Amino acid sequence: MQQSNRNLLEMKHISSIPSTTNKSLFGFICKISTSSPVTYHNFNDKRSCHIPVQIAVTNDDILHRRNCIVTIHFLDSSVIRKQTVDSETTNVSEFLPQNITLAPSSYVHSSLVSQPVIVANRSRMHAMIAFGCTQIFDIRLSVYCPSIYDIARFQAIGLFDGDGTEVPIYLPPTYVTVIDQRV
Incomplete structure (x- = not known):
């Protein structure tokens, strides 16, 4: 099997x-x-x-x-997009759900950036x-x-x-x- x-x-x-x-x-x-x-x-x-x-x-x-x-x-x-997070001197670009807003000290998980397609x-x-x-x-x-x-x-x-x-x-x-x- x-x-x-x-x-x-x-x-x-x-x-x-x-x-x-x-x-x-x-x-x-x-x-x-x-x-x-x-x-x-x-x-x-x-x-x-x-x-x-x-x-x-x-x-x-x-x-x-x-x-x-x-x-x-x-x-x-279709609901995940590229979002830029500004923290005082650093710009972090990652894929995030549209409804998430990150605080300047938030950690952005890299698996959302390069993860292959899931259906x-x-x-x-x-x-x-x-x-x-x-x-x-x-x-x-x-x-x-x-x-x-x-x-x-x-x-x-x-x-x-x-x-x-x-x-x-x-x-x-x-x-x-x-x-x-x-x-």
């Missing part, structure tokens, strides 16, 4: 695989998981390598116990999450060459009942290494 197919089957065992988790100050816990941090794929046999990803968002609004609507957008190349099978997802509940979003990312990929290329927003303010949900950086089996 091909490794990429095996990765899809292993997705059922996702809870036993270490993942990256973040607890937000706004009452959200976000966890990004994949079946394996390393994927082997033969790009001669099949041009694209599929990486199954799960994003779990928990509504942990203990203070108000409100329901919320969570929307997740995949940040593909998601779903570009936008949303769900109502009751207080104390978790919603799992299943996404399949496709890549076309071996590399180290930051698979947390999503923007997540929460909107609590009775509140018109959108709350950003931080998705922690999560990396997958894709290795060509021919090497």
